[in-house]
Amino acid sequence: MPIKDDVILEEGVVIFHPDLVNLYGCHIGSGTRIGTFVEIQSDARIGANCKIQSHSFICSGVVIEDGVFVGHGVMFTNDRFPAATRADGTLQGADDWTCLPTLVRRGASIGSNATILPELTIGEGALVAAGAVVTKSVPDHAIVAGVPARVVGSTLPAAPDQA
Numbered sequence: 001m002p003i004k005d006d007v008i009l010e011e012g013v014v015i016f017h018p019d020l021v022n023l024y025g026c027h028i029g030s031g032t033r034i035g036t037f038v039e040i041q042s043d044a045r046i047g048a049n050c051k052i053q054s055h056s057f058i059c060s061g062v063v064i065e066d067g068v069f070v071g072h073g074v075m076f077t078n079d080r081f082p083a084a085t086r087a088d089g090t091l092q093g094a095d096d097w098t099c100l101p102t103l104v105r106r107g108a109s110i111g112s113n114a115t116i117l118p119e120l121t122i123g124e125g126a127l128v129a130a131g132a133v134v135t136k137s138v139p140d141h142a143i144v145a146g147v148p149a150r151v152v153g154s155t156l157p158a159a160p161d162q163a
């Protein structure tokens with residue numbers, strides 16, 4: 001089923017194509033809009049009035065506060081050293097790894113095709129450029145770009161010149 005029974009959808013959530021998403025065990029805040037081919041895993045939490053654009057992957061361990069924009073094809077992660085198997089060649093199970101958290105603070109925006117490494121915070125009102133690979137926490141209101149992402153600007157209006 002594309003939206004499992006254990007998903008909590010608050011009032012006014014819009015899922016444009018409910019048959020073309022994969023949501024399970026997650027919590028979606030009121031008024032949030034979710035595009036096509038989005039996957040949101042168990043225990044991920046999305047705030048109110050967010051926009052989650054098509055093809056994005058939001059994994060367990062991710063918390064997104066209110067008013068956040070997630071562009072197309074944004075990839076979150078929750079395992080820094082992923083592996084399919086144990087040393088003996090058998091498949092890893094749930095007990096073989098630790099889910100690492102990520103926090104996206106209120107009003108932040110994440111550009112299309114960005115990859116967000118785990119154990120970091122994207123600050124309030126920050127902007128992640130398209131295609132960035134975010135490896136460290138992003139300060140509030142910073143614009144970060146590149147691989148690895150570096151601060152290249154601010155989303156705050158420039159201060160007036162001191163003449």
Ligand SMILES: CC(C)(COP(=O)(O)OP(=O)(O)OC[C@H]1O[C@@H](n2cnc3c(N)ncnc32)[C@H](O)[C@@H]1OP(=O)(O)O)[C@@H](O)C(=O)NCCC(=O)NCCS
Nearest residue numbers: 071072110111112113127128129130131132143144145146
């Ligand atoms: C980062 C961003 C906000 C910068 O926009 P801007 O302030 O108009 O910047 P400019 O286009 O004037 O570019 C300034 C410099 O940053 C570089 N740059 C712009 N976007 C970049 C990106 N995504 N990654 C790396 N470098 C980037 C430009 O090449 C330019 O470099 P230069 O000074 O060496 O020539 C914008 O390019 C961006 O990525 N926005 C997100 C778009 C998106 O994903 N939208 C999602 C929904 S459609």
